[in-house]
Amino acid sequence: MSTLRTALLNAALTIEEQKPWPRITVDADTWRQATLAIAAGNATLAGLWAEPGAVHMAVLDDEDGALMVLTLAAPDGRFPSVGLTHPPAQRLERAIADLHGLIPEGMPDDRRWLDHDRWGVRAPLGAADKVPADGAPYPFLKAEGPPLHQIAVGPVHAGIIEPGHFRFSANGEIVVRLEERLGYVHKGIEGLLADTTLEAAAKVVARVSGDSTVAYSLAFARAAEAALGVAVPQRAVWLRALMAELERLANHLGDIGAICNDAAFALMLAHCGMLREEVLRASKVAFGHRLMMDRIVPAGVASDLSDAAPIKALTARIRQRFPRLVELYDNTASLQNRTVATGHLTPELARRFGTGGPVGRASGRAFDARKAPGYPPYGDLDFKMATREDGDVDARIWVRIDEVYESLELIEQIVDRLPAGPIAYPLAPALRERRVPQAGGLAHEPRDSATEGLAMVEGFRGDVLVWLRTDETGRVLRGAVRDPSVFQWPLLEAAIEGNIVADFPLCNKSFNCSYSGHDL
Incomplete structure (x- = not known):
């Protein structure tokens, strides 16, 4: 300690x-x-x-x-x-x-x-004082001095993406300051988690950020299981990891292609997009849903893997085709010219903000929640933590490339070692009694008060945190979630300074922060 x-x-x-x-x-x-x-x-x-x-x-x-x-x-x-x-x-x-x-x-x-200034109320989870909804202008910070000018981007964007406003102060094409204005997709997650059933709360958390639905569902389930003292079957533990790695694989493939596309190299987007689509289709076949939403539940999983052949075929196809795309990226000088030394994030800032995922690991912060604090079954699996030191767009791409290979390895290990047995335990008894695993079976201790659970798991963007308080019936009294994007969005402002305005889409995509996960 x-x-x-x-x-x-x-x-x-x-x-x-x-x-x-x-x-x-x-x-x-x-x-x-x-x-x-x-x-x-x-x-x-x-x-x-x-x-x-x-x-x-x-x-x-x-x-x-x-x-x-x-x-x-x-x-x-x-x-x-x-x-x-x-x-x-x-x-x-x-x-x-x-x-x-x-x-x-x-x-x-x-x-x-x-x-x-649109709610018509202040502090909706507190005193909730009613106020006029006047939509007062947001007071952006000033960057003064000739010949600076401002460029306003968003909140509505040209692509099919979530809303966010970016205010650039620039000297010609050089960005002097970027300030973000977020919160446009605030959903009231904390309010929705107050005094609700475990099942309803699980569905809310699973939808905080749709591309991380497995990570959020896993964090929620682990927090709920900790609070309730609920055991999880070993087969379910391994199936959860399989879903998590499929989600990581799909998103990393999509991000690699999208970053290259923002450097006007659409060929990578097309090929990586096809591989990502194959992962989503295999997930649909294996677990009944392309994003595997609501497939992880407290005390287990909702879907079993009846046939591992499609997953094995998927990893074999990606192993055959992905190295050619990596070689294409590495050998395209015009693409390297856009990504190398662009959007540099210093190791000191990455450490100070505690940023995780590819953003942090590309700037030398060797943190992965699968390693520490760690959770099963990753302690029984062999994988390396992908890190780089340069902290630029290129480094963030290479971390994702390395993690694609690691996820392929993990998926193959999980499929080969998947234990037999049930995929979920009945949850109802645990809502009345606390289950404590002991030699020879489960010993039961009466519940007499509210308990709390905390969980941190590794999503494709980084560490997801979920805290829950439940009563003696298992009803969720309060909950809070934290997306990795909370600590990454401010760093995008730092990474873009000194770059040209045209490089912002490239830097932004290399971070790929979640608007929805941040705004809650």
């Missing part, structure tokens, strides 16, 4: 029943000390969310990947700002202020974030 984690546990006012990592209640001084430790690089901010009268901060221990949640009561509606000393928290704090009306004291940026 790290020194920081030990100090926090010793300073805890109370330790709550949260599985598998503790949630501790702290005072304002301990909260500030934890914030300073995160800002100094001794730990990583993994999440920040609120409920009426309290704010929660998830902290990732960089030494061993363990998580801890700190809770600070805010009875007067205020709490010490994390973003004051740690900028990655600023947008999360602004979202808390918009949704709950809790004010971070000393926050450097108090502009509304998710609230676009």
